[in-house]
Amino acid sequence: MRFPVRYCRFLAISLLLLPLAALADDIQINGTCVVGTCPPPSGTSDALQYGQSTGPTSGSYLLTFGDGDKYSISWTFEAYYDDSGTEIIVDPVATYAGSSPSVGNDLINFDAFQNFYAGGPGNWDGDYTETIPLALTGSVGAGSTVAAQLFWSGQGLGEVGPYGPGYYNAQNTVDLTGLDANTLTAEYEFAFDFTAGTLNGASAFSGVPEPSSVQLLILMLAGTAVVCGLAARRRSGYTK
Amino acid sequence: MKNENNQPPEDGKSDRREMLQKLGRFAAYAAPFTILAMTKKADAATGHGPGRRG
Numbered sequence: 184m185r186f187p188v189r190y191c192r193f194l195a196i197s198l199l200l201l202p203l204a205a206l207a208d209d210i211q212i213n214g215t216c217v218v219g220t221c222p223p224p225s226g227t228s229d230a231l232q233y234g235q236s237t238g239p240t241s242g243s244y245l246l247t248f249g250d251g252d253k254y255s256i257s258w259t260f261e262a263y264y265d266d267s268g269t270e271i272i273v274d275p276v277a278t279y280a281g282s283s284p285s286v287g288n289d290l291i292n293f294d295a296f297q298n299f300y301a302g303g304p305g306n307w308d309g310d311y312t313e314t315i316p317l318a319l320t321g322s323v324g325a326g327s328t329v330a331a332q333l334f335w336s337g338q339g340l341g342e343v344g345p346y347g348p349g350y351y352n353a354q355n356t357v358d359l360t361g362l363d364a365n366t367l368t369a370e371y372e373f374a375f376d377f378t379a380g381t382l383n384g385a386s387a388f389s390g391v392p393e394p395s396s397v398q399l400l401i402l403m404l405a406g407t408a409v410v411c412g413l414a415a416r417r418r419s420g421y422t423k
Numbered sequence: 424m425k426n427e428n429n430q431p432p433e434d435g436k437s438d439r440r441e442m443l444q445k446l447g448r449f450a451a452y453a454a455p456f457t458i459l460a461m462t463k464k465a466d467a468a469t470g471h472g473p474g475r476r477g
Binding site: 233259264266267268269270271272273274299301303304305306307308309310311312313314315316317331333335340359367369371373389 | 466467468469470471472473474475476477
């Protein structure tokens with residue numbers, strides 16, 4: 184069977200562009216929907232279906248309170264629905280960007296949404312787990328805290344925090360029932376509370392970057408190279 | 424048939440080999456950026472569910 188060179192090129196370019204193929208994520212900061220639709224509508228229009236994924240995507244937003252306190256907020260987001268179930272991964276960071284100490288008590292609510300959809304009979308019931316690393320670093324005002332919780336179709340897995348300065352990691356698993364609708368919603372809520380007196384560079388965040396799904400991509404690229412290489416040898420008249 | 428004499432391939436075949444070499448170079452340059460883009464936030468906040476079962 185012939186394996187045209189143009190197929191090799193198409194396959195390799197498709198693999199390299201794979202990270203750019205993403206369905207929209209939905210991000211809300213203090214009630215303002217800064218990405219997508221918050222919350223996303225039920226149905227297929229803004230949902231991952233089996234075999235689909237989104238991201239990693241990233242974004243940033245400058246939040247300014249009425250008293251002039253400014254925070255730089257950035258995040259990454261990704262979600263999957265495959266053989267291992269439904270998964271959502273969120274990594275928000277809020278950093279005080281004012282040049283002088285903050286003057287007010289600044290509460291930042293960061294919400295990330297993702298819907299999943301499956302038609303036909305059945306339900307989404309079962310064990311759901313949230314794994315939440317949280318950190319509050321730098322010179323934050325006295326009494327500043329971080330907290331987070333993941334909700335699946337409105338059912339919370341338990342709030343993590345509120346915690347003061349430091350690094351934390353918590354995990355909760357809950358057996359959820361009554362998830363009969365075709366659409367399953369995930370809402371990851373983070374609450375970063377910076378009190379007055381916070382200094383420039385103080386941050387609240389969840390997670391640090393670490394390579395993971397790299398191996399899969401390397402394997403796919405290597406496989407493409409081998410197949411294309413063999414095809415090239417065959418077409419060039421080289422045989423073993 | 425094995426090309427024992429290392430003769431250059433016929434016309435057209437050499438074009439394809441050149442194209443594959445270019446593709447290889449392109450992949451080598453682009454792969455690190457792609458890998459960086461595919462980097463997962465392994466220590467980020469995560470949530471996991473079982474998926475829909477019938």
